[in-house]
Amino acid sequence: MKKTLIVFYSRTGNTKKIAQEVAKLVPGDIEEIIDEKNRNGLLGWLISGMDAFLKKYTSIKQPEKNPSQYDIVIIGTPIWATNISTPIRTYMHNYKDGFKNTAFFCTSAGDRPKDTLKIFKDMEKLCSKNPVALVSFSQKDVKANSFEKIKEFAKKLNR
Secondary structure, three states, X not given: OXXXXXXXXXXXXXXXXHHHHHHHHOXXXXXXXXXXXXOOHHHHHHHHHHHHHOOOOOOEOOOOOOHHHOOEEEEEEEEEOOEEOHHHHXXXXXXXXXXXXXXXXXXXXXXXXXXXXXXXXXXXXXXXXXXXXXXXXXXXXXXXXXXXXXXXXHHHHOO
C-alpha cells in the first residue's frame, strides 16, 4: 500500500475542506501548511493576491511530516490571482527534492478552467514531477458539498 501525504494551505477553509474529503477516500497523513504572514481580512486578501501574482515566497512553519518518507504527496492550493498560493509555492520550492510522486488539487472562487490548467502546469514545473492525478473545485462546489470528483481522483491515486 502506498504511503500518502496530503499537504494543503487554506486561507478561508475551502481548500482544507477538500483536503479532509480527500483524506476520507485516500488513506494517509495530512499536513496543513501554516503561513507565518498574517493573511486575514481584506488587507490579507489583497496582500495574498499581490504576493501570488509576483510569485513571491513566504515564511512557513516547519512542517511536521517529511515528504521524502511518502510514496506520493498530494498537494492542495487555493488559486490566488491566477497563481499558486504563496505558502504552497514556498512548500513546493523547499521540499520538491523529496517528492517521489505527486497529485494536485486546487480551489478557486469561480469556475475558470484556464486558470486551473495554468496552476497545475505551474505546480508540475515547480516540483519537476508529472502528477498522477488532478482535480479542481470552485467555491460553489465546496459550499454545496459537491465532492463527486474526489472519487475519480482517489481512483487514479489508488492504481
